[in-house]
Amino acid sequence: MASKRKLKELEKDEPVPKAVPSYTDDEDSSDDDVAANGATNGAADVDMPDADKVAIDPKYATFYKRFQVAASHIPLSGASADTQPDAEETEEAVPVEEQQQDNSLASQLKRKEEQVVPADLVPLPLPTRKQTIEGGADDTAAPRLSKKRAAELAAIPKWLAEPTHVATETRVPFADLAGLSPRMREILTKLDYKEAFAVQAAVLPALLEGVNSIAPDVRPDILVNAATGSGKTLAYSIPIIDALASRVVPRVRALVLLPTRPLIQQVAGVLQSLAKGTGLNLLTLGAERTFRDEQRLVSSLQPDIIVATPGRLVDHIRSQTPGFTLAHLQYLVVDEADRLLNQSYQEWAEVVIAAIETTTVSAPDYQPVYARWQRTVQKLIFSATLTRDPEKMAALRIRRPQVYVVGGGATADASVAANDRLEFSVPPTLTERLVSVRNASVKPLRLLQILLHAAEPITDYVLVFVKSNEAAARLARLLTLIDEQVFHRGLVIERCSGEVDPQQRRRTLQAFAAGKINVLVCTDLIARGVDISQIRHVFNYDLPPGRREYVHRVGRTARAGQPGTAWTLATDHNEHKYFWNAIGDRIFRENGRAVERVHEAELIEPEGTREYYRQEDGYKIALEQLGTEVTTKKTE
Known part of the structure; x- marks a missing residue:
């Protein structure tokens, strides 16, 4: 105490x-x-x-x-x-x-x-509900995006979300393009190529700029989204041929990847026509030859340019085909990139990119610096519906990219919603029509009535797309029987689908291109592989799975600035609703164009007339004949 x-x-x-x-x-x-x-x-x-x-x-x-x-x-x-x-x-x-x-x-x-101001709690300014875009159009007119889709688009890299827009009507004479060699100008004149289309006018200057350079600087990768028939093949073929024309030692310096064999033949034909007189060696790798035959050709021919499918290319890389190396590669072209990236094809992207980056030209350290110089590979990515999925694009390891979107004009709105629509666009010269068919059971008859009752009968270069191989075989035969029983026009109707032998498919396409076949019933197998300028009418007999497939189907016509018409047949309310929600309102069309609505009554004989009942009766006979043929075939 x-x-x-x-x-x-x-x-x-x-x-x-x-x-x-x-x-x-x-x-x-x-x-x-x-x-x-x-x-x-x-x-x-x-x-x-x-x-x-x-x-x-x-x-x-x-x-x-x-x-x-x-x-x-x-x-x-x-x-x-x-x-x-x-x-x-x-x-x-x-x-x-x-x-x-x-x-x-x-x-x-x-x-x-009381003097303290809670600055961190001040709300951010919110955008107004309605915002206008250039020209005074209301932004609410654009299709609404789901929360999931909006989140996906918001994650897109800036370089991919804000591309350079090129107006479809852009035209530049080849004579005015800087960087073209005199030899290439002469070849283009002989082939009757006078003006560069929009995709060519945008891409060629960027590619031709580095053709004569030997510096090992990193060149920008080019990504192009352009409608089918816009001239993408010529856009990358011209600079590749010009760059390799002066080569001395044959080496694989250009590699073009395509999803189908018809496309391989088409692109190879363009490259060969441009390379005439240069001595460049071109080799196609696909299923038309055995794998061992291709290995012998690679070793003996020493190709400068290879056009291949991803699966077959991976086979040569993994098998270490003698004489095959990507050590000297300068150009990697991925055409129809959306399809190639959506389908793995033995994980081709990882395999090819790894082969390019690991097989480099090596030289001892005591050699001069120029002996170890090597130009980096420039990737050229083309598609009519270019994917903007960062995960898929990451597999290609894009560097310093330049992205071009052809369509919508150079001043098109670059917002996320607008670019989402621009990702899927149709040619500006295409006329789209949605035909309402009341009864699905008479669709084959209605199809022929539309063809033959038009002001100018549609009897040549007609493509009809169906959903399956079985549907293609059935419809092709039924249309032939209907013509024999009802219209007597002698139409030549064939099919081109996956179950047909590849050699037979090639012969069928050649006959169709020559005008020997009037109507070709096909599946989506050739929705990307037919480049026939005479095609003026494409029919979606069965609705496509989505807008991507729709764009490629209708892109078989209205190519290279030519006119064309796409017809879509829809029966019940569900098909109409699906078309507008999944396809019609989610595709970009220039100049405010819209899909025309057509009712079957406008295209066929008036109901109640003698001709109407005659055609109906003939259709029933054709159905009975088809049933008999199918039954007979099953019993044999």
Whole structure:
């Protein structure tokens, strides 16, 4: 007890220290330093009352002093010093009554708290509900995106989400394009190529710029989204041939990847026509030859350009075909990229890119620097519906990309929603019609009635797309029987589907291109592989699975600026709803064009007439004949 009483007396007699150590981790700093420097590191100046002027128990004075110092270092949110009025102005503006208010500690702390502005809680400005785009059009007219789709598009890299837009009507004479060699100008003139289309006018200057350069600088990769028939093949074939025409030693310097064999033949034909007289060796790799025959050709021919399917190319890489190497590759072209990236084809992207990056030309360190120079591979990605999925694009390891979208004009809105529509577009010269068929059971008859009852009968170069191989075989035969029983036009109708032998498919396509076949019933197998300029009418007998397939189907016509018509047959309410929601309203069309609505009554004989019933009766006989043929075939 005595010791406690003595301790209280000592605490009572002990004077309050004037300098209290700062409440900080820095042992060298003190309150004297803070007061002398007048620095609070941007902290708010908290006017705490002095311990001597406030009735505080002396034994708590030390802790209160520490609290004062610590509080002076705490920054308080508020308006900046630049926006605060001067101290003198503030004092003049304070009424006398407020100056005489209570100066107690609680009152001062309350006033300080009221001055704090919670800046972090100020809401961000929200966009208005309706925003207009150039030309005054209401943005609400664009199709609405689901939350999931909007999130996916928001994750797209900026270089892919904000491409360079090129107007479809752009035309530039080949004579005005800088960088073309005199030999190439002469070849183009002989082939009757006078003007470069939009995709060529946009891409050729970027590619021709580096044709004559030998510097090993990284060249930008080119990504192009352009409608079918817009001239993409010529856009990459011209600079490749011009760049390789002066080569001395044959090496694989250009590699073109395509999804189907018909496309391989088509692209190879364009490359050969441009390379005439250069001595360049071109080799196609597909299923038309055995794998061992291709290996012998690679070793003996020493190709400069290879056009191949991804699967067969992967086979040669993994089998280490003698003489086959990508060490000297300069150009990697991925045509119809959306289909190739959507389908793995033995994980071709990873295999090919790894082969390109690991098989580099090596040289001893003592050789000159130029002996180890190697130009980086430039990737040229083309598609009518170019994917903007970052995960799929990552497999190609794009570098310094330049993205071009042909369609919508050079001043098209580059917003996420607009680019989502521009990803799927149709040629500007295409006329689209949706035909309403009341009864699905008479669709084959209605198809022929549309063909033959038109003001100018449609009897040549007609493509009809169906959903399956079985449907193609059935419809092709039924249309032939209907023509024999009802119309007597002698139409030649054939099918081209997956179950047909590849050699037979090739002969069928050649006959169709020559005009020997009037109507070709096919599946999506050749939706990307037919390039016949005479095609003027494409029919979607069965609705396509989605807008991507629709764009490629109707892209078989209206190619290279020529006119064309796409007909889609829809029966019940569900098919109409599906067409508008999944296809019709989600595809970009220039100049405000829209799909025309047509009713079957406008295209067939009036119901109730003698001719109407004659055609109906003939159709029933054709159905019975088809049934008999199918039954007979099954019993054999």
